[in-house]
Amino acid sequence: MRRLLVTLACLSAATGLWAQGIPEQLQCEHLTDPLGIDTATPRLSWRMNDPREGARQMAYRLLVGTDSAAVARGEEALWDTGRIASDASLVRYDGPALEPFTRYFWRVTLWGPDDEAADSPVAAFETGMMEIRNWQGCWIGDNHDRDYKPAPYFRKEFEIRRPVASARVYIAVGGLYELSINGQRIGDHRLDPLYTRYDRRNLYVTYDVTRQLRPGMNAVGVVLGNGWYNHQSGAVWDFHNAPWRNRPAFCLDLRITYDDGSQQTVCTDLDWKSSDGPLCFNSIYTSEHYDARLEQRGWDTPGFDDTAWQGVRYRSAPSQCICAQQAVPIRQTREYRAVSLRRLDERTYLYDFGQNMAGVTQLRVAGPEGMQLRLIHAERLREDGHADLSNIDVYFRTFDREDLFQTDVVTLGKDSLEFMARFNYKGFRYVEVVADRPVELTEENLVACFQHSDVRPVGRLRSSEPLIEKLWEASNMSYLSNLMGYPTDCPQREKNGWTGDGHLAIETALYNFDAITVYEKWMADHRDEQQPNGVLPDIIPTSGWGYGTANGLDWTSTIALIPWNLYLFYGDPKPLEECYDNIKRYVDYVDRRSPEGLTSWGRGDWVPVRSQSSLELTSSVYFYVDATILARAAALFGRTQDQRHYEALARKIRTAINDKYLDPAAGLYASGTQTELSVPLQWGVVPDELRGRVADNLARRVAEADYHLDVGVLGAKAILNALSRNGHAETAYRVAVQRTYPSWGWWIVNGATTLLENWNLEATRDISDNHMMFGEIGGWFFKGLGGILPDPEAPGFKHILLEPNFVGPATFEAVHESPYGRIVSKWERRGRRILYHIEIPANSSATLRLPEGIAGEKIIRLDAGIHTLNLRSSK
Numbered sequence: 001m002r003r004l005l006v007t008l009a010c011l012s013a014a015t016g017l018w019a020q021g022i023p024e025q026l027q028c029e030h031l032t033d034p035l036g037i038d039t040a041t042p043r044l045s046w047r048m049n050d051p052r053e054g055a056r057q058m059a060y061r062l063l064v065g066t067d068s069a070a071v072a073r074g075e076e077a078l079w080d081t082g083r084i085a086s087d088a089s090l091v092r093y094d095g096p097a098l099e100p101f102t103r104y105f106w107r108v109t110l111w112g113p114d115d116e117a118a119d120s121p122v123a124a125f126e127t128g129m130m131e132i133r134n135w136q137g138c139w140i141g142d143n144h145d146r147d148y149k150p151a152p153y154f155r156k157e158f159e160i161r162r163p164v165a166s167a168r169v170y171i172a173v174g175g176l177y178e179l180s181i182n183g184q185r186i187g188d189h190r191l192d193p194l195y196t197r198y199d200r201r202n203l204y205v206t207y208d209v210t211r212q213l214r215p216g217m218n219a220v221g222v223v224l225g226n227g228w229y230n231h232q233s234g235a236v237w238d239f240h241n242a243p244w245r246n247r248p249a250f251c252l253d254l255r256i257t258y259d260d261g262s263q264q265t266v267c268t269d270l271d272w273k274s275s276d277g278p279l280c281f282n283s284i285y286t287s288e289h290y291d292a293r294l295e296q297r298g299w300d301t302p303g304f305d306d307t308a309w310q311g312v313r314y315r316s317a318p319s320q321c322i323c324a325q326q327a328v329p330i331r332q333t334r335e336y337r338a339v340s341l342r343r344l345d346e347r348t349y350l351y352d353f354g355q356n357m358a359g360v361t362q363l364r365v366a367g368p369e370g371m372q373l374r375l376i377h378a379e380r381l382r383e384d385g386h387a388d389l390s391n392i393d394v395y396f397r398t399f400d401r402e403d404l405f406q407t408d409v410v411t412l413g414k415d416s417l418e419f420m421a422r423f424n425y426k427g428f429r430y431v432e433v434v435a436d437r438p439v440e441l442t443e444e445n446l447v448a449c450f451q452h453s454d455v456r457p458v459g460r461l462r463s464s465e466p467l468i469e470k471l472w473e474a475s476n477m478s479y480l481s482n483l484m485g486y487p488t489d490c491p492q493r494e495k496n497g498w499t500g501d502g503h504l505a506i507e508t509a510l511y512n513f514d515a516i517t518v519y520e521k522w523m524a525d526h527r528d529e530q531q532p533n534g535v536l537p538d539i540i541p542t543s544g545w546g547y548g549t550a551n552g553l554d555w556t557s558t559i560a561l562i563p564w565n566l567y568l569f570y571g572d573p574k575p576l577e578e579c580y581d582n583i584k585r586y587v588d589y590v591d592r593r594s595p596e597g598l599t600s601w602g603r604g605d606w607v608p609v610r611s612q613s614s615l616e617l618t619s620s621v622y623f624y625v626d627a628t629i630l631a632r633a634a635a636l637f638g639r640t641q642d643q644r645h646y647e648a649l650a651r652k653i654r655t656a657i658n659d660k661y662l663d664p665a666a667g668l669y670a671s672g673t674q675t676e677l678s679v680p681l682q683w684g685v686v687p688d689e690l691r692g693r694v695a696d697n698l699a700r701r702v703a704e705a706d707y708h709l710d711v712g713v714l715g716a717k718a719i720l721n722a723l724s725r726n727g728h729a730e731t732a733y734r735v736a737v738q739r740t741y742p743s744w745g746w747w748i749v750n751g752a753t754t755l756l757e758n759w760n761l762e763a764t765r766d767i768s769d770n771h772m773m774f775g776e777i778g779g780w781f782f783k784g785l786g787g788i789l790p791d792p793e794a795p796g797f798k799h800i801l802l803e804p805n806f807v808g809p810a811t812f813e814a815v816h817e818s819p820y821g822r823i824v825s826k827w828e829r830r831g832r833r834i835l836y837h838i839e840i841p842a843n844s845s846a847t848l849r850l851p852e853g854i855a856g857e858k859i860i861r862l863d864a865g866i867h868t869l870n871l872r873s874s875k
Helices: 010-013 068-073 466-481 499-506 506-512 516-529 558-570 573-594 614-635 641-659 674-682 688-704 715-726 728-735 746-750 777-783
Strands: 002-006 022-028 043-049 059-065 090-092 103-111 117-118 123-126 153-160 162-173 176-181 202-208 215-225 249-258 263-267 273-275 279-282 288-291 322-324 330-336 340-344 346-367 374-377 407-411 417-420 426-435 446-453 459-463 788-790 799-802 811-816 820-829 834-848 859-872
Touching: 010 176, 022 103, 022 117, 022 123, 043 322, 043 834, 059 117, 068 103, 068 459, 090 674, 103 273, 103 811, 123 506, 153 249, 162 176, 162 215, 162 715, 215 249, 279 799, 346 407, 407 417, 459 466, 459 777, 459 820, 466 746, 466 777, 499 506, 499 558, 499 715, 506 558, 516 558, 516 573, 558 573, 558 614, 573 614, 573 641, 614 641, 614 674, 674 688, 688 715, 688 728, 688 859, 715 728, 715 777, 728 777, 777 788, 777 811, 777 820
Parallel strands: 202 322, 288 407, 799 834
Antiparallel strands: 002 859, 022 043, 043 090, 059 103, 103 117, 103 123, 153 215, 153 273, 162 202, 162 249, 176 215, 249 263, 279 288, 330 446, 340 346, 346 417, 346 426, 346 446, 374 407, 374 426, 459 811, 788 799, 811 820, 820 834, 834 859
């Protein structure tokens, strides 16, 4: 084997900046320059930009202060670490106590092997309330009960008499809101604040509104939506019976700092006014109804005549935990124009946006006053070309005939109308617009807006096999469609935070998106929902549904699997640390119920193709996984006694599984289904000396099925990994790109643009067309072909395990933006020759393990830099 090393030394010398290893992507709490954080010891992180071979950080110095110029000069810092000999790039603040409502500036200096200092630009973070006692506003609402349909509008005027230096709004809401000042909508967030267990924790959001204020009179306006706080629609999940359910309410502080240093706080109290408006009904689950005839122009501007408006009343805070929303917000990230428009009759039009998605539509239309249009959002069409809701409205229960599933109702006023749902989202590809009278519509009248938690993309795949990219794009589209401040199962039928769907897709999520802040928020939801005995519901957050008999290990192991994967992908132990006691209570609960080490607590291999797999086997495997993660966490945090206890428990569970279900002579588990073989292989239950035999049997079963799947969700998570990590990468690849039923590719061949809920396109239940529970396919290509793996001993890709498999397409490239920078695994096959291109980011390293059949040395240590290998295959 001939190894060629390509470096960018000349380019580095020419650029100067790169040669010095400039720190970049400075973040606080995994956010860029965040406003309104409540963390007493925030995490500060960066990465080193240096493409030179072997680039690494030898030391750092952190400065944190309140004077940006002084920090930039390296002077007068509140906290100065001095030079620390360390390659760490994620450090917790450890200086004097942070004050609320304060903007802090920080900078990091790095030293590389040449001992030359490189300074970062100055970054910032700003504290928020920090404690609930710092709120000045009162919780207020209007004078209606929870069954009243129109959304409440609130307003208050105030005067600015001096030049403003800065202004911040802090707003906490039971429900949802839109905020405006002087007629201008504040921010670009949607569906704020994020859904929580409202009677245990509420989130507030901070805005910089300095530029929105003006001398003289000003006005602040707030519209409240029901969200999950006041669910007026019916569904089998008992959303309408939530223990916290109430009419929406809010608390707001507008803190103004003037040029002379004085301060003023405009806050919610009884001097606010409230009124109904054009938003006549809103349900996050179903739709919105809007009557433009009821619009009050200028209601959120100064000078508006509000004499007909009503007073407000005090309300209790929904909980005593009001904390900052430290997660990336939901935003509208892309608009879709219709790829086709069909006129079904003089009153009815069918828009096809060519892409299944989560979000809303924006309607721009003119017509006679009082004309009503219904916008029916659907994933499918009936044979007659009309929208078909039958696959997604099955759990909707009608309390009110006017509450229509995924159907906005819009009534025109005197002027042209622009409408977009504020407090609702839907899952759809098609929209049928039905007017109550003849109307002329074009493609320009309606656009679709893709809406989701605005997580940054960090993964990319390219291949000469088109199906790989189509599967990757479909899985990413499903993932984003099901990320609304918490991972959901589907964006239409349920919108539930099913725990199983969440952990089954976690690797796909983290290979492709920087989503840690969303998952940290979701883990806080888990901690809120956990019962004292350790039990978790299988949908989180929940209004009460989900504490049944099947909410077991194969679903609710999220409490261990999510923080462990965050640790692996980010090298950040905090989520694992915060959940440690919760994982312990959970594992202890199962241990008390299952003293022999085996358990049937779970849902099993949900939605299988044909074969039924042992519930006790798969649930017990997840019991083993949880105990193993807990033991590793105990070791990480120095809890030696816990480590010994849970290592012993894990051994006991593994032994019990193998004693009952493993036939060592045959190399089979249970009845030998694809799931029963792949799940023990994936999760490390198979004895080392039998892994090859069990993997061979799995590969044989797959070949007997002509390289088709015969699994449900647990098997779909495991099967490709079990094959590719155990010498059968070619078999795994053939399954991954299979184009006939049952397979992932079968969906794409039949026109799917997202992942589906059922392998069978003719199924009559479990048939959402935008589901993430089979989403492992979107992450496996990074692992199974690209071979990019985190190392538990040096997590966050500080050290990379690189184990590519050169099977399948002629060309393949996987790129992952890790906390240290870009990792590239790219190869091109030319007959038996393979040109392999690798990029390792600065301050990181890798161990390359080449597959069998490649000539030459098999294990190669790689430092940071760009490497090209000329390899030869024996096949």
